[in-house]
Amino acid sequence: MIVIDVSNVSKSFNNRVVLRKINLKIERGEFVVIAGPNGSGKSTLLKTMVGLLLPDEGEVKVLGFDVKRQWKKLSKHIGVVLSNERSLYWKLTAWENLDVFGGIYGVPRRERKRRAEELLKTFGIYDHKDKLVEEYSTGMRKRLLLCKALLHDPEILFIDELLNGLDAKAVGEVNTFLYGLSKSGKTIVMVSHILHEMRDDVRVLLLRNGRIEMDCSYDEVFSDGEVYRKLSELVSNGGRS
Amino acid sequence: MIRGILMMALKDLKIRTRYKFIWINMALTPFFMIGPYVLGAKITDQKTLVNNVLVGTLLWYWLNQYFFGVGDGFAEERSEGTLVSVVLSPLPTPGFLFSKAADTFIMNAYLTVFTVIFFRLLGVDITIRWTMVALLVVSGVYISFFSIFFAALNLIYRSTGVINYTVQMGLGLISGMVNPVRNFPVYLRIISYAIPLTYLIEAGRIVLNEGDMERFFGRIAAVSAVSVLYLILGILMLRKAERIIRERGEWEQW
Numbered sequence: 255m256i257v258i259d260v261s262n263v264s265k266s267f268n269n270r271v272v273l274r275k276i277n278l279k280i281e282r283g284e285f286v287v288i289a290g291p292n293g294s295g296k297s298t299l300l301k302t303m304v305g306l307l308l309p310d311e312g313e314v315k316v317l318g319f320d321v322k323r324q325w326k327k328l329s330k331h332i333g334v335v336l337s338n339e340r341s342l343y344w345k346l347t348a349w350e351n352l353d354v355f356g357g358i359y360g361v362p363r364r365e366r367k368r369r370a371e372e373l374l375k376t377f378g379i380y381d382h383k384d385k386l387v388e389e390y391s392t393g394m395r396k397r398l399l400l401c402k403a404l405l406h407d408p409e410i411l412f413i414d415e416l417l418n419g420l421d422a423k424a425v426g427e428v429n430t431f432l433y434g435l436s437k438s439g440k441t442i443v444m445v446s447h448i449l450h451e452m453r454d455d456v457r458v459l460l461l462r463n464g465r466i467e468m469d470c471s472y473d474e475v476f477s478d479g480e481v482y483r484k485l486s487e488l489v490s491n492g493g494r495s
Numbered sequence: 496m497i498r499g500i501l502m503m504a505l506k507d508l509k510i511r512t513r514y515k516f517i518w519i520n521m522a523l524t525p526f527f528m529i530g531p532y533v534l535g536a537k538i539t540d541q542k543t544l545v546n547n548v549l550v551g552t553l554l555w556y557w558l559n560q561y562f563f564g565v566g567d568g569f570a571e572e573r574s575e576g577t578l579v580s581v582v583l584s585p586l587p588t589p590g591f592l593f594s595k596a597a598d599t600f601i602m603n604a605y606l607t608v609f610t611v612i613f614f615r616l617l618g619v620d621i622t623i624r625w626t627m628v629a630l631l632v633v634s635g636v637y638i639s640f641f642s643i644f645f646a647a648l649n650l651i652y653r654s655t656g657v658i659n660y661t662v663q664m665g666l667g668l669i670s671g672m673v674n675p676v677r678n679f680p681v682y683l684r685i686i687s688y689a690i691p692l693t694y695l696i697e698a699g700r701i702v703l704n705e706g707d708m709e710r711f712f713g714r715i716a717a718v719s720a721v722s723v724l725y726l727i728l729g730i731l732m733l734r735k736a737e738r739i740i741r742e743r744g745e746w747e748q749w
Contacts, residue, residue: 267744301744304583308741329585338747340576345510357502358584386513402580 255282263312272298274464285436288445290461296445333403337415339395344388359406373401392419413444499586503594522609525556550699555667564599565642596639626702634695637722641691644725647732694718
Protein backbone atom coordinates (compact mmCIF):
# COMPACT_ATOMS: atom_id res chain seq x y z
CA MET A 255 0.00 0.00 0.00
CA ILE A 256 1.45 3.35 -1.03
CA VAL A 257 1.52 5.82 1.85
CA ILE A 258 3.63 8.59 0.28
CA ASP A 259 3.05 9.69 -3.29
CA VAL A 260 5.18 12.53 -4.61
CA SER A 261 4.40 13.39 -8.21
CA ASN A 262 6.24 15.87 -10.43
CA VAL A 263 7.37 18.01 -7.52
CA SER A 264 9.61 20.97 -8.31
CA LYS A 265 10.87 23.69 -6.01
CA SER A 266 13.09 26.70 -6.54
CA PHE A 267 14.46 29.34 -4.21
CA ASN A 268 15.57 32.67 -5.71
CA ASN A 269 15.79 31.19 -9.23
CA ARG A 270 17.87 28.25 -7.95
CA VAL A 271 16.19 24.96 -8.74
CA VAL A 272 16.35 22.67 -5.70
CA LEU A 273 13.93 19.91 -6.72
CA ARG A 274 13.31 18.95 -10.36
CA LYS A 275 10.16 17.02 -11.17
CA ILE A 276 10.59 14.49 -8.39
CA ASN A 277 8.44 11.36 -8.58
CA LEU A 278 8.48 9.03 -5.63
CA LYS A 279 6.25 6.37 -4.16
CA ILE A 280 6.86 4.88 -0.74
CA GLU A 281 5.01 1.85 0.60
CA ARG A 282 3.84 1.17 4.12
CA GLY A 283 6.58 -0.30 6.29
CA GLU A 284 9.44 0.80 4.05
CA PHE A 285 12.60 2.24 5.57
CA VAL A 286 13.83 4.86 3.14
CA VAL A 287 17.05 6.80 3.49
CA ILE A 288 17.40 9.93 1.41
CA ALA A 289 21.06 10.63 0.89
CA GLY A 290 23.05 13.05 -1.19
CA PRO A 291 25.62 15.80 -0.98
CA ASN A 292 24.93 19.13 0.69
CA GLY A 293 22.44 21.21 -1.27
CA SER A 294 21.13 18.23 -3.24
CA GLY A 295 17.55 18.85 -2.06
CA LYS A 296 17.23 16.13 0.61
CA SER A 297 15.79 18.31 3.38
CA THR A 298 13.69 20.29 0.90
CA LEU A 299 12.08 17.04 -0.28
CA LEU A 300 11.40 15.99 3.31
CA LYS A 301 9.89 19.39 4.13
CA THR A 302 7.51 19.17 1.17
CA MET A 303 6.39 15.76 2.45
CA VAL A 304 5.53 17.05 5.92
CA GLY A 305 3.91 20.28 4.70
CA LEU A 306 6.46 22.76 5.96
CA LEU A 307 7.18 23.75 2.40
CA LEU A 308 4.86 24.14 -0.58
CA PRO A 309 6.15 22.87 -3.91
CA ASP A 310 6.07 25.25 -6.91
CA GLU A 311 4.70 22.42 -9.02
CA GLY A 312 3.39 18.93 -8.45
CA GLU A 313 1.50 17.16 -5.70
CA VAL A 314 2.35 15.42 -2.49
CA LYS A 315 -0.04 12.95 -0.91
CA VAL A 316 0.76 11.35 2.41
CA LEU A 317 -1.62 8.74 3.84
CA GLY A 318 -4.16 10.04 1.32
CA PHE A 319 -3.96 13.62 2.64
CA ASP A 320 -3.17 16.40 0.20
CA VAL A 321 -0.21 17.87 2.07
CA LYS A 322 -0.72 21.31 0.54
CA ARG A 323 -4.19 21.75 2.05
CA GLN A 324 -4.49 19.14 4.79
CA TRP A 325 -1.11 19.32 6.49
CA LYS A 326 -2.58 19.98 9.94
CA LYS A 327 -4.88 16.94 9.66
CA LEU A 328 -1.91 14.90 8.48
CA SER A 329 0.25 16.04 11.40
CA LYS A 330 -1.60 13.74 13.83
CA HIS A 331 -0.57 10.71 11.77
CA ILE A 332 3.10 11.52 11.24
CA GLY A 333 6.06 12.12 13.48
CA VAL A 334 8.81 14.53 12.51
CA VAL A 335 12.27 14.58 14.00
CA LEU A 336 13.98 17.85 13.20
CA SER A 337 17.73 18.20 13.03
CA ASN A 338 17.62 21.17 15.40
CA GLU A 339 18.21 20.15 19.02
CA ARG A 340 16.56 23.36 20.07
CA SER A 341 13.20 22.07 18.89
CA LEU A 342 12.70 20.94 22.50
CA TYR A 343 11.98 23.20 25.46
CA TRP A 344 15.34 23.37 27.18
CA LYS A 345 13.93 24.89 30.36
CA LEU A 346 11.61 21.92 30.81
CA THR A 347 12.52 18.38 31.81
CA ALA A 348 12.34 15.52 29.33
CA TRP A 349 9.16 14.33 31.03
CA GLU A 350 7.56 17.78 30.83
CA ASN A 351 8.51 18.11 27.16
CA LEU A 352 6.80 14.83 26.32
CA ASP A 353 3.78 15.84 28.38
CA VAL A 354 3.45 19.16 26.51
CA PHE A 355 3.89 17.70 23.03
CA GLY A 356 1.70 14.70 23.82
CA GLY A 357 -1.01 17.11 24.94
CA ILE A 358 -0.73 19.18 21.78
CA TYR A 359 -1.03 16.02 19.70
CA GLY A 360 -4.15 15.05 21.60
CA VAL A 361 -2.75 11.99 23.40
CA PRO A 362 -4.90 11.36 26.51
CA ARG A 363 -3.09 12.00 29.81
CA ARG A 364 -2.86 8.38 30.98
CA GLU A 365 -1.82 7.17 27.54
CA ARG A 366 0.91 9.79 27.14
CA LYS A 367 2.29 8.92 30.54
CA ARG A 368 2.47 5.25 29.57
CA ARG A 369 3.96 5.97 26.14
CA ALA A 370 6.48 8.48 27.51
CA GLU A 371 7.67 5.98 30.11
CA GLU A 372 7.97 3.23 27.51
CA LEU A 373 9.86 5.39 25.01
CA LEU A 374 12.21 6.93 27.56
CA LYS A 375 13.09 3.41 28.76
CA THR A 376 13.58 2.18 25.19
CA PHE A 377 16.03 4.99 24.49
CA GLY A 378 17.82 4.63 27.81
CA ILE A 379 17.03 8.07 29.21
CA TYR A 380 14.28 7.20 31.67
CA ASP A 381 16.61 7.75 34.63
CA HIS A 382 17.19 11.31 33.40
CA LYS A 383 13.54 12.13 32.79
CA ASP A 384 13.44 14.79 35.52
CA LYS A 385 16.52 16.63 34.31
CA LEU A 386 16.15 19.84 32.35
CA VAL A 387 16.87 19.33 28.65
CA GLU A 388 19.55 22.01 28.88
CA GLU A 389 21.51 19.57 31.05
CA TYR A 390 21.30 16.82 28.43
CA SER A 391 24.13 15.82 26.07
CA THR A 392 23.58 16.05 22.30
CA GLY A 393 23.05 12.30 22.11
CA MET A 394 20.42 12.36 24.85
CA ARG A 395 18.60 15.26 23.21
CA LYS A 396 18.48 13.39 19.92
CA ARG A 397 17.00 10.37 21.64
CA LEU A 398 14.45 12.62 23.28
CA LEU A 399 13.60 14.10 19.88
CA LEU A 400 12.79 10.57 18.73
CA CYS A 401 10.62 9.99 21.82
CA LYS A 402 8.78 13.23 21.11
CA ALA A 403 8.13 12.28 17.49
CA LEU A 404 6.89 8.80 18.44
CA LEU A 405 4.73 9.76 21.41
CA HIS A 406 1.47 9.97 19.46
CA ASP A 407 2.19 6.65 17.73
CA PRO A 408 2.49 8.01 14.17
CA GLU A 409 2.17 5.84 11.08
CA ILE A 410 5.11 7.51 9.35
CA LEU A 411 8.26 8.87 10.89
CA PHE A 412 10.17 11.59 9.04
CA ILE A 413 13.69 12.18 10.30
CA ASP A 414 16.04 14.96 9.27
CA GLU A 415 19.77 14.39 9.88
CA LEU A 416 19.28 12.81 13.30
CA LEU A 417 22.45 10.75 13.17
CA ASN A 418 24.84 13.70 12.90
CA GLY A 419 26.76 14.14 16.12
CA LEU A 420 26.03 10.64 17.41
CA ASP A 421 28.85 8.18 18.04
CA ALA A 422 29.03 4.93 16.06
CA LYS A 423 27.42 2.91 18.86
CA ALA A 424 24.50 5.31 19.15
CA VAL A 425 24.07 5.36 15.35
CA GLY A 426 23.85 1.56 15.40
CA GLU A 427 21.33 1.59 18.25
CA VAL A 428 19.10 4.19 16.62
CA ASN A 429 19.21 2.41 13.27
CA THR A 430 18.35 -0.91 14.90
CA PHE A 431 15.42 0.68 16.68
CA LEU A 432 14.16 2.35 13.50
CA TYR A 433 14.56 -0.85 11.56
CA GLY A 434 12.46 -2.64 14.17
CA LEU A 435 9.83 0.05 13.85
CA SER A 436 9.67 -0.38 10.08
CA LYS A 437 9.30 -4.13 10.52
CA SER A 438 6.33 -3.48 12.78
CA GLY A 439 4.64 -1.62 9.94
CA LYS A 440 5.74 1.97 10.49
CA THR A 441 7.18 3.78 7.52
CA ILE A 442 10.49 5.55 8.06
CA VAL A 443 11.81 8.32 5.83
CA MET A 444 15.19 9.51 6.97
CA VAL A 445 17.41 12.19 5.49
CA SER A 446 21.00 11.32 6.24
CA HIS A 447 24.40 11.25 4.71
CA ILE A 448 25.57 8.75 7.30
CA LEU A 449 24.98 5.33 5.83
CA HIS A 450 26.71 3.17 8.42
CA GLU A 451 25.00 0.28 10.09
CA MET A 452 22.04 0.07 7.72
CA ARG A 453 20.19 -3.18 7.05
CA ASP A 454 20.35 -4.68 3.58
CA ASP A 455 16.70 -4.10 2.65
CA VAL A 456 16.74 -0.39 3.53
CA ARG A 457 15.85 1.62 0.43
CA VAL A 458 18.44 4.23 -0.45
CA LEU A 459 17.47 7.24 -2.55
CA LEU A 460 20.34 9.32 -3.78
CA LEU A 461 19.63 12.90 -4.67
CA ARG A 462 21.88 15.12 -6.73
CA ASN A 463 21.05 18.52 -8.19
CA GLY A 464 17.42 18.09 -7.25
CA ARG A 465 16.99 14.77 -9.04
CA ILE A 466 16.77 11.22 -7.78
CA GLU A 467 20.02 9.85 -9.13
CA MET A 468 19.70 6.37 -7.65
CA ASP A 469 16.92 4.34 -6.06
CA CYS A 470 18.03 0.94 -4.80
CA SER A 471 18.35 -1.21 -1.72
CA TYR A 472 21.32 -0.85 0.63
CA ASP A 473 22.33 -4.37 -0.31
CA GLU A 474 22.44 -3.47 -4.02
CA VAL A 475 24.65 -0.50 -3.26
CA PHE A 476 27.35 -2.76 -1.92
CA SER A 477 26.92 -5.72 -4.26
CA ASP A 478 27.30 -3.55 -7.36
CA GLY A 479 30.76 -1.95 -7.61
CA GLU A 480 29.56 0.72 -10.04
CA VAL A 481 26.70 1.76 -7.77
CA TYR A 482 29.00 1.84 -4.75
CA ARG A 483 31.54 3.99 -6.61
CA LYS A 484 28.81 6.43 -7.59
CA LEU A 485 27.47 6.53 -4.04
CA SER A 486 30.91 7.16 -2.60
CA GLU A 487 31.40 10.00 -5.04
CA LEU A 488 28.13 11.60 -4.12
CA VAL A 489 27.97 11.18 -0.41
CA SER A 490 30.53 12.23 2.08
CA ASN A 491 31.02 9.61 4.84
CA GLY A 492 29.42 7.03 2.54
CA GLY A 493 30.19 3.37 2.80
CA ARG A 494 29.96 0.53 5.20
CA SER A 495 32.10 0.75 8.24
CA MET B 496 -7.61 22.22 20.12
CA ILE B 497 -8.62 23.34 23.65
CA ARG B 498 -6.29 20.76 25.18
CA GLY B 499 -3.44 21.98 22.96
CA ILE B 500 -4.09 25.60 23.96
CA LEU B 501 -4.10 24.71 27.66
CA MET B 502 -0.95 22.60 27.36
CA MET B 503 0.92 25.42 25.63
CA ALA B 504 -0.26 28.00 28.18
CA LEU B 505 0.78 25.71 31.05
CA LYS B 506 4.11 25.17 29.35
CA ASP B 507 4.76 28.92 29.30
CA LEU B 508 3.86 29.19 32.97
CA LYS B 509 6.11 26.26 33.84
CA ILE B 510 9.04 27.75 31.96
CA ARG B 511 8.46 31.03 33.77
CA THR B 512 8.73 29.27 37.13
CA ARG B 513 12.32 28.49 36.18
CA TYR B 514 13.09 32.21 36.06
CA LYS B 515 12.28 33.47 39.58
CA PHE B 516 13.12 37.11 38.88
CA ILE B 517 10.42 37.38 36.22
CA TRP B 518 7.82 37.19 39.00
CA ILE B 519 9.43 40.02 40.95
CA ASN B 520 9.76 42.01 37.75
CA MET B 521 6.11 41.45 36.84
CA ALA B 522 4.97 42.47 40.33
CA LEU B 523 6.93 45.73 40.37
CA THR B 524 7.34 47.03 36.81
CA PRO B 525 3.69 47.90 36.08
CA PHE B 526 3.52 49.92 39.26
CA PHE B 527 6.71 51.79 38.36
CA MET B 528 5.45 52.35 34.81
CA ILE B 529 2.00 53.72 35.60
CA GLY B 530 2.73 55.02 39.11
CA PRO B 531 3.99 58.45 37.96
CA TYR B 532 0.76 59.08 36.01
CA VAL B 533 -1.56 57.96 38.82
CA LEU B 534 0.36 59.60 41.65
CA GLY B 535 0.66 62.75 39.52
CA ALA B 536 -3.14 62.83 39.20
CA LYS B 537 -3.47 62.29 42.97
CA ILE B 538 -1.80 65.68 43.59
CA THR B 539 -5.06 67.33 42.43
CA ASP B 540 -7.05 65.43 45.09
CA GLN B 541 -9.76 64.72 42.53
CA LYS B 542 -10.87 61.10 42.88
CA THR B 543 -12.45 61.07 39.41
CA LEU B 544 -9.20 62.17 37.80
CA VAL B 545 -7.21 59.53 39.71
CA ASN B 546 -9.73 56.85 38.67
CA ASN B 547 -9.61 57.97 35.04
CA VAL B 548 -5.84 57.86 34.91
CA LEU B 549 -5.61 54.61 36.86
CA VAL B 550 -7.97 52.64 34.65
CA GLY B 551 -6.51 54.16 31.46
CA THR B 552 -2.91 53.37 32.29
CA LEU B 553 -3.67 49.94 33.77
CA LEU B 554 -5.58 48.81 30.68
CA TRP B 555 -2.83 50.27 28.51
CA TYR B 556 -0.34 48.13 30.46
CA TRP B 557 -2.53 45.11 29.79
CA LEU B 558 -2.34 45.91 26.09
CA ASN B 559 1.46 46.15 26.35
CA GLN B 560 1.62 42.67 27.81
CA TYR B 561 -0.65 41.24 25.13
CA PHE B 562 1.43 42.88 22.42
CA PHE B 563 4.56 41.25 23.84
CA GLY B 564 2.90 37.94 24.71
CA VAL B 565 0.59 37.41 21.75
CA GLY B 566 1.77 39.94 19.17
CA ASP B 567 5.35 38.77 19.53
CA GLY B 568 4.35 35.15 20.22
CA PHE B 569 5.94 33.76 17.07
CA ALA B 570 9.21 35.58 17.70
CA GLU B 571 9.30 34.33 21.30
CA GLU B 572 8.80 30.72 20.25
CA ARG B 573 11.37 31.14 17.49
CA SER B 574 13.99 32.41 19.93
CA GLU B 575 13.27 29.31 22.04
CA GLY B 576 13.89 27.23 18.88
CA THR B 577 10.58 25.42 19.08
CA LEU B 578 8.47 27.34 16.57
CA VAL B 579 8.82 24.73 13.81
CA SER B 580 7.81 21.96 16.24
CA VAL B 581 4.66 23.91 17.09
CA VAL B 582 3.95 24.75 13.46
CA LEU B 583 4.24 21.05 12.54
CA SER B 584 1.86 20.02 15.31
CA PRO B 585 -1.95 19.74 14.92
CA LEU B 586 -2.38 23.03 16.84
CA PRO B 587 -3.50 25.71 14.35
CA THR B 588 -1.65 29.05 14.46
CA PRO B 589 -4.67 30.93 15.92
CA GLY B 590 -4.79 28.24 18.62
CA PHE B 591 -1.13 28.82 19.35
CA LEU B 592 -1.81 32.55 19.75
CA PHE B 593 -4.81 31.83 22.01
CA SER B 594 -2.48 29.84 24.24
CA LYS B 595 -0.20 32.89 24.44
CA ALA B 596 -3.29 34.99 25.25
CA ALA B 597 -4.29 32.63 28.09
CA ASP B 598 -0.79 32.81 29.53
CA THR B 599 -0.74 36.61 29.22
CA PHE B 600 -4.11 36.84 30.97
CA ILE B 601 -2.76 34.95 33.97
CA MET B 602 0.28 37.21 34.10
CA ASN B 603 -1.88 40.32 33.77
CA ALA B 604 -4.11 39.16 36.62
CA TYR B 605 -0.99 38.62 38.72
CA LEU B 606 0.51 42.03 38.00
CA THR B 607 -2.83 43.78 38.56
CA VAL B 608 -3.17 42.34 42.07
CA PHE B 609 0.26 43.67 43.01
CA THR B 610 -0.29 47.04 41.32
CA VAL B 611 -3.55 47.55 43.24
CA ILE B 612 -1.85 46.56 46.51
CA PHE B 613 1.01 49.03 45.94
CA PHE B 614 -1.36 51.90 45.08
CA ARG B 615 -3.49 51.23 48.16
CA LEU B 616 -0.36 51.21 50.31
CA LEU B 617 0.41 54.67 48.89
CA GLY B 618 -3.02 55.95 49.80
CA VAL B 619 -4.74 55.73 46.43
CA ASP B 620 -8.37 54.92 47.17
CA ILE B 621 -9.29 52.01 44.88
CA THR B 622 -12.65 50.36 45.41
CA ILE B 623 -12.70 46.85 43.99
CA ARG B 624 -15.97 46.17 42.16
CA TRP B 625 -17.01 42.93 40.52
CA THR B 626 -18.01 44.86 37.41
CA MET B 627 -14.39 46.04 37.17
CA VAL B 628 -13.12 42.45 37.52
CA ALA B 629 -15.57 41.37 34.80
CA LEU B 630 -14.38 44.23 32.61
CA LEU B 631 -10.78 43.10 33.02
CA VAL B 632 -11.76 39.61 31.86
CA VAL B 633 -13.59 41.06 28.85
CA SER B 634 -10.61 43.33 28.18
CA GLY B 635 -8.33 40.30 28.19
CA VAL B 636 -10.43 38.60 25.53
CA TYR B 637 -10.79 41.64 23.28
CA ILE B 638 -7.23 42.90 23.55
CA SER B 639 -6.18 39.32 22.66
CA PHE B 640 -8.20 39.56 19.45
CA PHE B 641 -6.51 42.85 18.64
CA SER B 642 -3.09 41.37 19.43
CA ILE B 643 -3.77 38.40 17.14
CA PHE B 644 -4.23 40.94 14.36
CA PHE B 645 -0.88 42.48 15.32
CA ALA B 646 0.76 39.02 15.46
CA ALA B 647 -0.46 38.35 11.92
CA LEU B 648 1.02 41.67 10.81
CA ASN B 649 4.30 40.68 12.45
CA LEU B 650 4.25 37.35 10.66
CA ILE B 651 3.74 38.94 7.25
CA TYR B 652 5.97 41.96 7.74
CA ARG B 653 8.59 40.83 10.19
CA SER B 654 9.97 44.34 10.58
CA THR B 655 6.82 45.50 12.41
CA GLY B 656 8.03 43.59 15.49
CA VAL B 657 10.86 46.09 15.83
CA ILE B 658 8.44 48.98 16.38
CA ASN B 659 6.29 47.01 18.82
CA TYR B 660 6.97 49.30 21.76
CA THR B 661 6.48 52.49 19.73
CA VAL B 662 3.13 51.12 18.53
CA GLN B 663 2.10 50.35 22.11
CA MET B 664 2.97 53.85 23.28
CA GLY B 665 1.10 55.41 20.37
CA LEU B 666 -1.95 53.23 20.96
CA GLY B 667 -1.98 54.21 24.63
CA LEU B 668 -1.93 57.89 23.83
CA ILE B 669 -4.55 57.70 21.08
CA SER B 670 -6.84 55.49 23.20
CA GLY B 671 -7.11 58.20 25.81
CA MET B 672 -4.94 56.51 28.40
CA VAL B 673 -4.56 59.80 30.32
CA ASN B 674 -6.48 62.43 28.43
CA PRO B 675 -10.03 61.27 27.45
CA VAL B 676 -10.67 60.88 23.74
CA ARG B 677 -13.48 63.46 23.81
CA ASN B 678 -10.78 66.14 24.22
CA PHE B 679 -9.05 65.10 20.98
CA PRO B 680 -9.48 66.78 17.58
CA VAL B 681 -12.10 65.04 15.40
CA TYR B 682 -9.60 63.41 12.98
CA LEU B 683 -7.77 61.80 15.93
CA ARG B 684 -11.02 60.64 17.48
CA ILE B 685 -11.78 58.66 14.30
CA ILE B 686 -8.50 56.78 14.74
CA SER B 687 -9.15 56.36 18.47
CA TYR B 688 -12.45 54.62 17.89
CA ALA B 689 -10.78 52.10 15.60
CA ILE B 690 -8.81 50.85 18.62
CA PRO B 691 -10.58 48.48 21.05
CA LEU B 692 -8.63 49.88 24.00
CA THR B 693 -10.46 53.22 23.66
CA TYR B 694 -13.86 51.61 24.41
CA LEU B 695 -12.44 49.52 27.24
CA ILE B 696 -10.88 52.55 28.93
CA GLU B 697 -14.17 54.46 28.62
CA ALA B 698 -16.09 51.49 30.03
CA GLY B 699 -13.60 51.22 32.91
CA ARG B 700 -14.02 54.90 33.74
CA ILE B 701 -17.80 54.51 33.83
CA VAL B 702 -17.48 51.62 36.30
CA LEU B 703 -14.93 53.29 38.59
CA ASN B 704 -16.82 56.61 38.65
CA GLU B 705 -20.20 54.84 39.07
CA GLY B 706 -21.48 56.28 35.81
CA ASP B 707 -24.42 55.37 33.58
CA MET B 708 -24.53 51.58 33.03
CA GLU B 709 -26.42 52.02 29.78
CA ARG B 710 -23.41 53.87 28.41
CA PHE B 711 -21.21 51.12 29.84
CA PHE B 712 -23.06 48.41 27.90
CA GLY B 713 -22.96 50.60 24.78
CA ARG B 714 -19.17 50.67 25.03
CA ILE B 715 -19.06 46.88 25.55
CA ALA B 716 -21.24 46.33 22.47
CA ALA B 717 -18.98 48.61 20.41
CA VAL B 718 -15.74 46.98 21.58
CA SER B 719 -17.24 43.54 20.86
CA ALA B 720 -17.96 44.50 17.26
CA VAL B 721 -14.57 46.16 16.65
CA SER B 722 -12.62 43.33 18.30
CA VAL B 723 -14.39 40.54 16.44
CA LEU B 724 -13.61 42.39 13.23
CA TYR B 725 -9.92 42.45 14.19
CA LEU B 726 -10.04 38.75 15.04
CA ILE B 727 -11.52 37.87 11.66
CA LEU B 728 -8.98 40.06 9.87
CA GLY B 729 -6.19 38.59 11.99
CA ILE B 730 -7.16 34.99 11.22
CA LEU B 731 -7.42 35.74 7.49
CA MET B 732 -4.02 37.41 7.57
CA LEU B 733 -2.55 34.47 9.50
CA ARG B 734 -3.74 32.13 6.75
CA LYS B 735 -2.17 34.34 4.13
CA ALA B 736 1.06 34.61 6.10
CA GLU B 737 1.22 30.83 6.57
CA ARG B 738 0.84 30.26 2.83
CA ILE B 739 3.54 32.79 1.98
CA ILE B 740 5.94 31.35 4.56
CA ARG B 741 5.32 27.80 3.34
CA GLU B 742 5.93 28.89 -0.25
CA ARG B 743 9.18 30.60 0.68
CA GLY B 744 10.24 27.93 3.16
CA GLU B 745 10.74 30.52 5.85
CA TRP B 746 9.33 28.82 8.96
CA GLU B 747 12.83 27.96 10.10
CA GLN B 748 13.95 31.55 9.71
CA TRP B 749 11.13 32.49 12.01
